[in-house]
Amino acid sequence: MKRIAILAGLVLSTAAFADDRSGAPLRAQLLGYEEVPAVNSDAMGSFEARVSPDGASVNWTLTYSGLQAPVTQSHIHFGQKSVVGSIVVWLCGSTTNPGPAGTQPCPGSGGTIGGTFTSGNVIAGSTASQQFTAGDLEGIIDAMRAGIAYANVHSSASPGGEIRGQITARGDSGR
Numbered sequence: 001m002k003r004i005a006i007l008a009g010l011v012l013s014t015a016a017f018a019d020d021r022s023g024a025p026l027r028a029q030l031l032g033y034e035e036v037p038a039v040n041s042d043a044m045g046s047f048e049a050r051v052s053p054d055g056a057s058v059n060w061t062l063t064y065s066g067l068q069a070p071v072t073q074s075h076i077h078f079g080q081k082s083v084v085g086s087i088v089v090w091l092c093g094s095t096t097n098p099g100p101a102g103t104q105p106c107p108g109s110g111g112t113i114g115g116t117f118t119s120g121n122v123i124a125g126s127t128a129s130q131q132f133t134a135g136d137l138e139g140i141i142d143a144m145r146a147g148i149a150y151a152n153v154h155s156s157a158s159p160g161g162e163i164r165g166q167i168t169a170r171g172d173s174g175r
Contacts, residue, residue, distance in 0.1 A: 025050050026144045028151050028165030030064060035152065035164045036084050043067040043163050047151040051141055057118045058141065062091055062151065065110035069157035073097040074106055076140065078125055078132045080148050081166050086125030088132055088140050089117050091151070109155070145169055 026049045032041030045064030052058070062074060072094045079085020092106035092113055093099030100123065107113060122140055125132030132139060143149040144167040152164035 023050060023053060024169060026167050026169055028167045030151060030153060030163035030165040032158075032163055034081075034150075034166070035158070035161045036082055039158050039162050041066070041068055041158065041162050043153075043155075045151075045153055045163050045165070047165060047167060049144065049167065055138065055141065057116050058137070059114070059116050060091070061112065061114040062153075063112040064153050064163060067109040067153065067155045067157075067162055069155040070094070070109055071106040072154045072156055072159065073099065074151070074153045076144075076167070077150050077152065078130055078140065078143055078148065079150060081150075085150070086127045086130050086132055088123060088125055088136075088149070089121055090123070091115070097154070106153075 028047040030045035030047065032039035032043060043064065043066040045062065047060065047062050049058050049060040064071070071092070074091040075087040076089040076091065077085040078088045090099035090103045093103040094106055100121075104113060104115060119135045119137035122135055122137050124134040140149060147166050147168040150164055150166045152161040154160065155162040
């Protein structure tokens with residue numbers, strides 16, 4: 001009987017993993033309470049990404065509103081919940097924090113932006129101990145699917161980030 005239960009668990013977990021790779025969206029709900037350290041902000045946002053069938057690109061949309069000050073930058077970071085991780089993909093920048101060449105401007109203190117990133121947009125993590133290399137699109141896709149990447153939006157009132165959310169296949173910030 002134990003073997004049947006174990007086998008059933010393996011089948012279900014394999015099916016869940018297969019669903020993650022089926023083109024289902026990866027999502028995050030961004031809140032100030034998810035930042036490290038937490039930020040007391042009424043701002044909120046959402047991030048959604050879809051991996052192309054061939055795994056060569058990721059289409060994404062970021063929406064946010066209610067930030068306390070103009071947005072200075074937004075990124076995807078490589079890091080688990082409650083930990084500050086390295087920036088690996090820039091979503092938008094500003095004149096004070098423009099990001100790599102070709103990074104689009106962030107809309108004020110609220111708005112919606114979107115785009116596509118490929119291996120050419122994945123930068124090396126700034127923390128050498130994380131061992132995240134430039135161009136590792138597969139690595140960031142795997143990290144997002146595993147809930148080990150987060151999106152955040154920085155404002156001039158909260159330079160370290162005003163809202164943040166873990167990217168997961170469930171879209172619930174891993175709570």
